[in-house]
Structure formats: structure tokens, C-alpha cells
Amino acid sequence: MDANHELMVLGACNIAAGLLQGMPVGAGFSATTANAGAGATSRWAGLIALGVIGMALAFALPAVHLLPRPVLAVAVIHALWHALNPRPLLDVWRMKRDRLLVIGAVLAVLAFGVLHGMLIAIGLSVLDAMRRFSQPVVHELGQLGASRNFVVLDANQGAVAVPGLLILRPEEPLFFASAERVAADVVARVRGRDDLRTVVLSLEESSDLDSTAVECLLELDQRLQAMGKALVLTRVKEPIRELLGAWNPQGLGAADRLYWSVADAVQANGVLRLG
Known part of the structure; x- marks a missing residue:
């Protein structure tokens, strides 16, 4: 995977969506995790997913709105369950470094969502670095x-x-x-x-x-x-x-x-x- 290529593709898709009055295009961690967990190893997985989604829109669209939200929640939780490992947080805690930043990042993600929570966490890290650099020993x-x-x-x-x-x-x-x-x-x-x-x-x-x-x-x-x-x-x-x-x-x-x-x-x- 090339992160720059991924971002370029997302940017091109959003430009096209804006020109055609479409919906914003984004990438979901849960969708990527589910794709990798299913054994995807090449770009064919994206094409197959595109075909499946196209068939679902063509033939199963009337039934999609009947799918209960808890079922969708279970699918997302199952896709992300293996990533909910507290070990990285515990390792940082045992190092006695950045404890307040970790707590702030977790609370920000829980309160404002992943995207805004991560932006807040980055802002807190920058402020902490500025504080440390401005008080040199x-x-x-x-x-x-x-x-x-x-x-x-x-x-x-x-x-x-x-x-x-x-x-x-x-x-x-x-x-x-x-x-x-x-x-x-x-x-x-x-x-x-x-x-x-x-x-x-x-x-x-x-x-x-x-x-x-x-x-x-x-x-x-x-x-x-x-x-x-x-x-x-x-x-x-x-x-x-x-x-x-x-x-x-x-x-x-x-x-x-x-x-x-x-x-x-x-x-x-x-x-x-x-x-």
C-alpha cells in the first residue's frame, strides 16, 4: 500500500464528486480492516467490492433501509475488535511519558469522534512540545x-x-x-x-x-x-x-x-x- 497514492485517489474522487454534486468520498478504518481481514491482497478486492456494492444498489436497495442499526454496529465492532488492544496505552503509561496526552487523546476521541479527536490530540501534542521547548534546562x-x-x-x-x-x-x-x-x-x-x-x-x-x-x-x-x-x-x-x-x-x-x-x-x- 502506498499512502500517497491512496490520498491522491481520495482527492481525485472528491474533486469529481464536487463537480458532479455527489457526496464527499472518505475512507473508513473499519472498512479497510474488514477488507484486510477477509484476506484481500490486491487491487482486485476493491473492484470486487465495487461490483458487490453496485449489485446491492441495483437489486437490494429497497431492503437496505430495513436493516437494523444494531446489526450494522455489530459488523463494525467485529471488524475493529482485534484493534481494541489496550497494550499500547499500557506501555506508554509504564514509560511514565505523555500520560496526560494519552488521557486527553482518548477523551477527545470518545467525545468528538475519531477525526476530530485525533486533531485535538495532535493540537495537544504541539502545545505540550511548545511548553517543553519554551522551558529549556x-x-x-x-x-x-x-x-x-x-x-x-x-x-x-x-x-x-x-x-x-x-x-x-x-x-x-x-x-x-x-x-x-x-x-x-x-x-x-x-x-x-x-x-x-x-x-x-x-x-x-x-x-x-x-x-x-x-x-x-x-x-x-x-x-x-x-x-x-x-x-x-x-x-x-x-x-x-x-x-x-x-x-x-x-x-x-x-x-x-x-x-x-x-x-x-x-x-x-x-x-x-x-x-
Whole structure:
């Protein structure tokens, strides 16, 4: 099955139905399930179904309206019964992730139907992602032993801070909803630290930057310069390098302020302890 082909066919059918003043054409999960459950493996199943429906309309139409609705309900329930497995929901619940989203999606489907319920569930997921991205956690990194690895100081024994450097890593991408929070967090950590010379900010979670994030980084650079500190960026991906290089080539976009790894930034601006 090719989902794109299926959608193209449905779109073409709806265009034809609109031109001929017909009914909207849709696809039902129960009909697809019943078709697959009956052993359909090719497109001939659709043609045979078309023939059967045509014969039913031609010869059995007067009797169709006499069919009780409970009988139709039983047919749909039977077709979908095997899909009513609570195991996926229980697996998500045991992972202790997205519990509220699961509850909201189930209630939305029960209250508004499958289509509108799924749209509401998608909207809730987008809102939750926006909430999580707008409240980023910024970790301080330290060198792990005598290696080139830099890990979270609080979570790994043996990691030590590099003297004179403050190495920070936001755990979410920088964009308009999170950049100001990250910049404020960096300034708060630097304030009162007379032993610091350079702030190393790792952007490994950011594949690109919007205009607000760029402005926040440039403003952060100016504020740190006013405090007598330097700002360098590490784990900077190509789109960000090109953007900063074009926007601020003599400042934060300069080649000597953008590094591929934390170890390179530390080696250029501090003391990298290697075994």
C-alpha cells in the first residue's frame, strides 16, 4: 500500500464528486480492516467490492433501509475488535511519558469522534512540545577524566569543571520561545563569577536558528562583553555557521568563535587535560 497514492485517489474522487454534486468520498478504518481481514491482497478486492456494492444498489436497495442499526454496529465492532488492544496505552503509561496526552487523546476521541479527536490530540501534542521547548534546562558540563568527553557535572562522577570556563548546554533547541530564557540563565550563572574568562555555549540541540534566537545570542554576547567575559559557541551546525557568518562576521560569527566540539573550544580557550 502506498499512502500517497491512496490520498491522491481520495482527492481525485472528491474533486469529481464536487463537480458532479455527489457526496464527499472518505475512507473508513473499519472498512479497510474488514477488507484486510477477509484476506484481500490486491487491487482486485476493491473492484470486487465495487461490483458487490453496485449489485446491492441495483437489486437490494429497497431492503437496505430495513436493516437494523444494531446489526450494522455489530459488523463494525467485529471488524475493529482485534484493534481494541489496550497494550499500547499500557506501555506508554509504564514509560511514565505523555500520560496526560494519552488521557486527553482518548477523551477527545470518545467525545468528538475519531477525526476530530485525533486533531485535538495532535493540537495537544504541539502545545505540550511548545511548553517543553519554551522551558529549556541548561546543564553545566565538565571534562570526564583525561578524555575529550564533556558530560553533565551533576550526573557523572569524575567530571570536573575547567578552570576559567563555564561550559553550558541547553537541552532544547533555541528558538523564539526559549532563547531569552537561555540567555537569562547564562547571565545569572555568570554574574558574580570573577574567576570566569569565557562562556562556552553548546548548540548541539539546535539545527538552525530563527531571527529571535540570533538576536538573543548577539545580545548575550554584548552583555557578557560588558561583564568582561567572552562568549564562544560549540557544536555549531552548518546552517547556524552560515547564518552567523553572514549576520555578524566580525563578532559572534567569526571563525575563531565557532567550534565543532566542546573539546576544541576548551583547547582554544582554556586548558584541556589529556592523559
